Amino acid sequence: MHAQLERRLPLPAPKGHSAAIHLISLVARIIVLLGLLLPGSVPANPNGEPAQTAEAPPPRPETPVVATPVPGSGEADLILMNRHVVRFRSSLLGSPASQRAERGERNLAAILARDESDEVKVQHNQMGNIFLVGGQLAFILTHDDVDRLSGETLEGLTHSTLDKLRTVIAETRESRDSEAMARGAAAAAGATVVALLLILALNRLHAGISRRLVSAIGQKARHLKLGGTELIRRDRVLAAVRWLMSASYWLLTLLLGYAWLGFVLARFPFTRAWGEQLNGYMLGMLFDLGRGILTTLPNLLIAAIMFLLARGVVGLLKPLFDHVSAGASGIGWLDQDTVEPTRKITNILIWIFALVMAYPYLPGAHTEAFKGMSVLIGLMVSLGASSIVGQGASGLILMYSRTLRTGEYVRIGEHEGTIVDISLFTTRLRTGRGAEITLPNALIVGSATRNYSRTVTGEGFMVDTSVTIGYDTPWRQVEAMLIEAARRTPGILTTPSPRVFQTALSDYYPEYCLVAQALPAGAHPRAEVVSRLHANIQDVFNEHGVQIMSPHYMSDPANDKIVPREKWYAPPAREPDA
Numbered sequence: 001m002h003a004q005l006e007r008r009l010p011l012p013a014p015k016g017h018s019a020a021i022h023l024i025s026l027v028a029r030i031i032v033l034l035g036l037l038l039p040g041s042v043p044a045n046p047n048g049e050p051a052q053t054a055e056a057p058p059p060r061p062e063t064p065v066v067a068t069p070v071p072g073s074g075e076a077d078l079i080l081m082n083r084h085v086v087r088f089r090s091s092l093l094g095s096p097a098s099q100r101a102e103r104g105e106r107n108l109a110a111i112l113a114r115d116e117s118d119e120v121k122v123q124h125n126q127m128g129n130i131f132l133v134g135g136q137l138a139f140i141l142t143h144d145d146v147d148r149l150s151g152e153t154l155e156g157l158t159h160s161t162l163d164k165l166r167t168v169i170a171e172t173r174e175s176r177d178s179e180a181m182a183r184g185a186a187a188a189a190g191a192t193v194v195a196l197l198l199i200l201a202l203n204r205l206h207a208g209i210s211r212r213l214v215s216a217i218g219q220k221a222r223h224l225k226l227g228g229t230e231l232i233r234r235d236r237v238l239a240a241v242r243w244l245m246s247a248s249y250w251l252l253t254l255l256l257g258y259a260w261l262g263f264v265l266a267r268f269p270f271t272r273a274w275g276e277q278l279n280g281y282m283l284g285m286l287f288d289l290g291r292g293i294l295t296t297l298p299n300l301l302i303a304a305i306m307f308l309l310a311r312g313v314v315g316l317l318k319p320l321f322d323h324v325s326a327g328a329s330g331i332g333w334l335d336q337d338t339v340e341p342t343r344k345i346t347n348i349l350i351w352i353f354a355l356v357m358a359y360p361y362l363p364g365a366h367t368e369a370f371k372g373m374s375v376l377i378g379l380m381v382s383l384g385a386s387s388i389v390g391q392g393a394s395g396l397i398l399m400y401s402r403t404l405r406t407g408e409y410v411r412i413g414e415h416e417g418t419i420v421d422i423s424l425f426t427t428r429l430r431t432g433r434g435a436e437i438t439l440p441n442a443l444i445v446g447s448a449t450r451n452y453s454r455t456v457t458g459e460g461f462m463v464d465t466s467v468t469i470g471y472d473t474p475w476r477q478v479e480a481m482l483i484e485a486a487r488r489t490p491g492i493l494t495t496p497s498p499r500v501f502q503t504a505l506s507d508y509y510p511e512y513c514l515v516a517q518a519l520p521a522g523a524h525p526r527a528e529v530v531s532r533l534h535a536n537i538q539d540v541f542n543e544h545g546v547q548i549m550s551p552h553y554m555s556d557p558a559n560d561k562i563v564p565r566e567k568w569y570a571p572p573a574r575e576p577d578a
Helices: 002-008 019-040 097-113 154-175 178-223 234-265 272-325 339-361 368-384 386-401 441-445 475-488 523-543
Strands: 076-080 083-088 120-124 128-133 136-142 409-412 415-422 426-430 436-440 449-451 461-468 499-505 510-518
Touching: 076 097, 083 097, 083 154, 097 128, 097 136, 097 154, 120 154, 128 154, 136 154, 154 178, 178 234, 234 272, 272 339, 339 386, 386 415, 386 426, 386 441, 415 436, 426 441, 436 441, 461 523, 475 499, 475 510, 475 523, 510 523
Parallel strands: none
Antiparallel strands: 076 083, 120 128, 128 136, 409 415, 409 449, 415 426, 426 436, 461 510, 499 510
16 A cells, blocks of 8 residues: 555656665655554555554554645645545645645546445544545545634544545446436436426417506506596506516526526536536525525514504594694694694604614614615715705794795785795795795795785785875875775775875875785785776876876976876777776
């Protein structure tokens, strides 16, 4: 056996030295090997296998002699029949790991090429564990080949290597068995036929389902119309459905091809390792997926219960809000003006609370991706939400302080109109002159607001306008003319009666302000009421020969600046029918 061991350990070629020097070097190497192997070797029995003898002295309890790793030698794998047998992590007798792996492959190939015994044995030695196949040296495992970081031991590494080595030997013998190869080829051919039939059936199923889905969606899309306009474009829906069907078809085809490839490769010894890797990866992925689903189901159930409870609470509060919103009596501070914002805020808080409670039970909630996304969202909110929070707080102030109400006519700064909507962030005004103004709530809170609808008696809104008339016109006549103009204007109420106030005594004329109450008929009618009132004021003053001094009085004109009645309907104006 020592002669065979010597033949399998390559020797350096002579470098021009004499034959005597080379012979001495060879004898020295043989003596070193004999000294290493003799303490753990045993004489062979007649059938060539090593056997322990009763006279053999027990090994001395000396420190095992291990090879010193060569710096930068790296690691190398011994692979045979595409199977990983063992990984060498150190050098041995000056041979690096790569050379040990190459030598082991050559030894195993040479041993398996002979039709001899396939019995695998391990002989323990101070150097390590010697692997013998059919009584011949295959390779040696040392203590430095153990992966100590993973807690591996030499005994465990030896057992796993034995199992892999026996599998490689069995597959090598199987690869030379023509009957076994024929069975594998027949199984591969049968699997190929089955895979082709399944792909053909899948293709027909895909075509049939696609036709039915396209037809059903086409019919449904025709009915999804609002005012004669399609809500969803039919061609876009059909394109999306076709894409989903094609993606599903190709995914199933690829999975079927993957399973077929793994099955076929596993039928032949040389490619069986590849097939087992493919099948193991697929089964491992499916196992991990199933285990993840089963592990997640209880947490998903708890999260679903949280959301169901939130939905139940929202449903319990809905009748209360609907009762107040329908115009029934309010409950404390909750009335018809504040019920809608209160409903929205309450629902939002309930759902946020449910989300916070269910968050730890959501899949992936404890992953680094979820944590990073949470930090990013928090940073974005903290940096960019200051103005949004301010606008929202202003909206809540307007709603709950009841400063403004929908339908009231107000003047905010230079903007005047009827309030049509008060939201959390903005308020919309409709001027009645073809424009709608959207004002930020923070601007409204910081500005003076003039409300023309709050001080009225009963329903309606206030209308006011100002004129300046010279001191030579009696103020009683001016007041009577303004009240007459208000009386002629449709929409202005007689009760309460219009009133006239002298708001200023300027250098050249007094300023008169007419205040009246009109019916609440929306923003556009109010603009019309104001326009008709101004027209009637001009007519009444013209009828009585009183000129309006606005906007500025410079000096007395040669003639009074009035329009006589006969010129009221100068072309292209037309006098209305009586």
